[in-house]
Amino acid sequence: MDIVFEELDYCETHMGDLMLRKRSIPSLDGKIIYEVKLGEEFLMSSLFHDAEVALSHLGLDSFGTKQVDVVVGGLGLGYTAQAALEFPNLRSLTVIEGLSEVIGWHKRGLVPLGEKLTQDSRCRLLHGDFFELAQSANLDPEHAGRKFHAILLDIDHTPEHFLHLSHGGFYQPEGLEKMARHLHPGGVFALWSDDKPDEGFCKVLESVFASVEAHLVEFDNPILGGTSSNSVYVAYAQ
Known part of the structure; x- marks a missing residue:
């Protein structure tokens, strides 16, 4: 072969x-x-996407039969977005991606999930800086004051290991409070992390949200053998 x-x-x-x-x-x-x-x-890597899928499942499962509007921060290979689209009561999905080239991969069909995402009428791929928008008055710049039921974030490696230093302030109480203003009452913020759950970050989330859960997501690693793990934090607004 x-x-x-x-x-x-x-x-x-x-x-x-x-x-x-x-x-x-x-x-x-x-x-x-x-x-x-x-x-x-x-x-x-498309070989490891269990936790990206779990980010959507854990972030949306509490809504039951409620119709929801969802934001995904970070498009990547599209696994979190695709899992959100499979939620039976999803009304709309806005995916905010900072690199226009990544959106282009999906529109050009260069990645396996591109066609599914770009052809689903509920899904909109928005080029923008999630962190700047989350701190601004409008998370969705095309709809002033719009609120969402869930915000699912998968951009940085962990809350302490950023792709860009400008992201750091988001993970502090003031940054999270500004982001939480874009949620409906009872809304959910869920975050993927490449590390095990961090008690210190859970305390930061608890200073902003009504309740917080930290999930360890384990998955097979056929390259190294055995299992590997990521984390998903789920924080519930008042």
């Missing part, structure tokens, strides 16, 4: 060199995976 390695896109961005590639893994019977790198850092 031929080993596939293909660079699908490469561009320079204000955050560093961005690369989308796909390759096969001979040890997994030639399974094709998609990977994203920013500078020297691996951002995501």
Whole structure:
């Protein structure tokens, strides 16, 4: 079986060199995976997306049969957004992505979920800085004062390991309070993290939200063997 390695896109961005590639893994019977790198850092792989899916499930499950409007911060390979679209009572989904090139991957069909996201009438891909919008008066700049039932965030590695230093203030009480103003009463903020649950960050969330949960999401790691894990924080507004 031929080993596939293909660079699908490469561009320079204000955050560093961005690369989308796909390759096969001979040890997994030639399974094709998609990977994203920013500078020297691996951002995501289609081989590991369990926690990205769990971010939507954990963030939306409490709404039951209620019709909900949802924001996803960070498009990536689209797994969190796709899981949100599968929620039976989703009314609208706004995905805010800071790199226009990533939105372009989906519109051009370069990534597996691109067609599903771009052809679903409930889903809108918005080019913008989530962190700037979350601190502003309008999270959705096209609809002044609009509020949402859930905000699901998957951009930085962890609440202490940022893709850009400008993101740091968001994870402090003042930044989270400004973001929470965009939620309906009883709304949910959920956050993906590449680390285990952090008690200190839970306390920061508890200073802003009525209640907080931290979930450890474990998944098989066929590359290293055994299991790996990410975290999902779920915070409930008053």
